[in-house]
Amino acid sequence: MLASIKTEENVSIITMDDGKANVFSPAMIAEFNSLLDQVPTNKGSLLIQGRQGIFSAGFDLKVMMSGPGPAVEMVKSGFTMLKRVFSFPRPVVAACSGHAIALGAFLLCSSDYRIGAKGEYKIGANELRNNMIVPTPILEIAKFKLTKSHKQRALLNAEMYAIEDAIEPGYLDEVADTDKVFELALAKAKDLAVLAHPQYNETKILDQENVIKKITSGIDQITDVVAR
DSSP: OOEEEEEETTEEEEEEOOSSSOOBOHHHHHHHHHHHTTSOSSSSEEEEEOBTEEEEOOBOHHHHTSOHHHHHHHHHHHHHHHHHHHTOSSOEEEEEOEEEETHHHHHHHHSSEEEEEOSSOEEEOOGGGTTOOOOHHHHHHHHHHSOGGGHIIIIISOOOEEGGGOTTTTSOSEEEOHHHHHHHHHHHHHHHTTSOTTHHHHHHHHHHHHHHHHHHHHHHTOOOOOOO
16 A cells, blocks of 8 residues: 545545655556545645655656656556646645655655655755756646745746755745654644535636646647757
């Protein structure tokens, strides 16, 4: 089992824990999607957390380097999963329990409120340091959440931010002591869970409409993601 789900009051809690770096392999993506299917879309909220020291290190690089077919399939499914989180009909809170790299950082950008754990952790998009582009789907999600003054540094310069410095660029909303992160994230998720339905979803759709079109189009156009 790579991820699990439980419910506390009106909050669905998805925990990613592959025992290692919480990479989004095809198996992790499929499992995460299956858990998302179990989260109510007309009430409550969703809380996503990683394991101690790591939220997610991004895509499984072994699959990425295995050839264009498996890589493209994994990336398309991963971006589709991100789109589901980004546009989820109910509020999404992320408890960033450690490093959040590449797709892990973009999962934070897809969430509605993000709390990070203090420590020697990094958050950032390192694609351009690994001979990869930042494709349209995650570029649009990042641009939607990251502050204008940091987009160049975060995306084109591939800057990695210490977790305490990740609020200003827009990766996080709050930073807390490690032993308080889940508690605070759960409290925030319970607070946001009372927001009106379907009014919350309808407002989110209006806010994201143009971005979702670009994300969907970008996913359809992905044909090559292998590092050069």
